Amino acid sequence: MAKISIRRRSSATTARRRRRRRPAGDGFSLGWQHGYWYGKCESVVQRSGVPFYTRDMHVLFITSGKGFPYSPLDEAVAQTLGLLASRLTVLTPKDDIVGTAARERPQLALVLDGLDFPVATIDALRGIGIRTAIWFTDDPYYTEVTANLAPHYDLVFTLERNCVPFYQERGCANVHYLPLGVHPADYRPRNPRMSVRGDICFIGSAYWNRVQLFEALLPRLSHRSFRLSGLWWDRLPDYARWRDRIDLGKWMGPAETAEQYNAHKIVINIHRAHDDSTFNRNLYNIPAVSPNPRTFEIAACGTLLMSDHRDDLALFYTPGVEIVTYESAQDMADKIDYYLAHEEERRQIALNGLHRTLRDHTYVSRLSQLLDLASYVPT
Structure with missing residues (x-):
């Protein structure tokens, strides 16, 4: 049987070769540190989710219709409603909202922002028996406008607590404090450049x-x-x-x-x-x-x-x-x-x-x- 010769490298030689394989500068160290940090964040993400269920209801969601920068908020709300309601119809303020509602009979029509949405359309929805809600997204900065809009809705949601009594004083019977939140599909830990x-x-x-x-x-x-x-x-x-x-x-x-x-x-x-x-x-x-x-x-x-x-x-x-x-x-x-x-x-x-x-x-x-x-x- 042939004799196999094994040549052992010195520890110094091995260390030199490892250094040569390592990226130049401190990129390796920074990459390792961020990878470790990103892993810790992912661990938090995985254990922080909250269970939810889908409700047996049809929601008509009317977007702000304002385009960017409101469009990401429109999309976040629409995507989330798609998880929480068994049926979702999404329309813009320019669509045939009353005709669609009369034909499809949703249990709720939810308007986001609503500053560019005619109250005559809301009155028509309520006239055919559709429950209506608005979620004001910029309170209290436009109360000169929202004060006249809120009384036309069955339910009013505002992200500003001080606006709850403000709308109640204007005859709104169902006013609720509901701040905006975050859409984790958009905002979450990531590995930046x-x-x-x-x-x-x-x-x-x-x-x-x-x-x-x-x-x-x-x-x-x-x-x-x-x-x-x-x-x-x-x-x-x-x-x-x-x-x-x-x-x-x-x-x-x-x-x-x-x-x-x-x-x-x-x-x-x-x-x-x-x-x-x-x-x-x-x-x-x-x-x-x-x-x-x-x-x-x-x-x-x-x-x-x-x-x-x-x-x-x-x-x-x-x-x-x-x-x-x-x-x-x-x-x-x-x-x-x-x-x-x-x-x-x-x-x-x-x-x-x-x-x-x-x-x-x-x-x-x-x-x-x-x-x-x-x-x-x-x-």
Whole structure:
């Protein structure tokens, strides 16, 4: 039998060859770290789902009809209703809604937003015995308009708690507080491109309260990797200094927005001011105390949500455990420094927020509540 010779490599030679096979730079380390983190997020996703059931009912869903940026919300609500109702008909405000309803006889006609939807059509639906509901998506910023729309519906759903008594005072018998939520098919943990990763980002229009805050904040972030994206950010007094970190005039869809959230360690949320007459039609000056949809969308991506305070926020998340809140630009800057220096604490809060969001704040949860309330007929 021939003798087989085995040549053993030295440990130093083996180590050198392994180093040569490893990608250059720190890409291997970063890839491993993000893969580990992504796996932890997926573990939370898998154990956070909430069971739901399909109701034996026919829902006529009337979209906002406004196009982008409302169209992703239209699609999210329609897809979720398709899971929760045994039959779903989706129409736009321009379709033959009354004729379809008279022929198909849905148990509920649900209008989303409704600012561009004629109340004569709702009156006609009610006239043929169709139960109607509206879900206002921008309260309290357009109450000058919604005050006249709400009384035409059997049920009114509003994302702003302070608008519940406002509509009740205008004769609406069935008014319910129902914030928007998140569609996990759009907003969830993902593996973002290396080229877009950074420390901090904010995505949204430059309303004046946001301009004021970032004017004070940005000098504290000059040594950080940060990104702003949205309309009107050239209003910043020192815009020229920061322009290379701003995507001016960009309005991103859900996929690109979610990638930015996933790509950054901290994502900032700043609510609109209820009393900004430049943009709002809040003639009745109703204060806003409830969270915006961005709150849930950020948290659903498994990143640290850092939000300004709103009175109702603690009803949805525990500050310091599931999200982080701030009181001023100085307070936010200090907390950014802290959480970027304490990675494990930052990641644990992000995971807690992800779990809470998928458990309680998806459109499955919200629309399950809506359909159950709409199915109940008071005696």
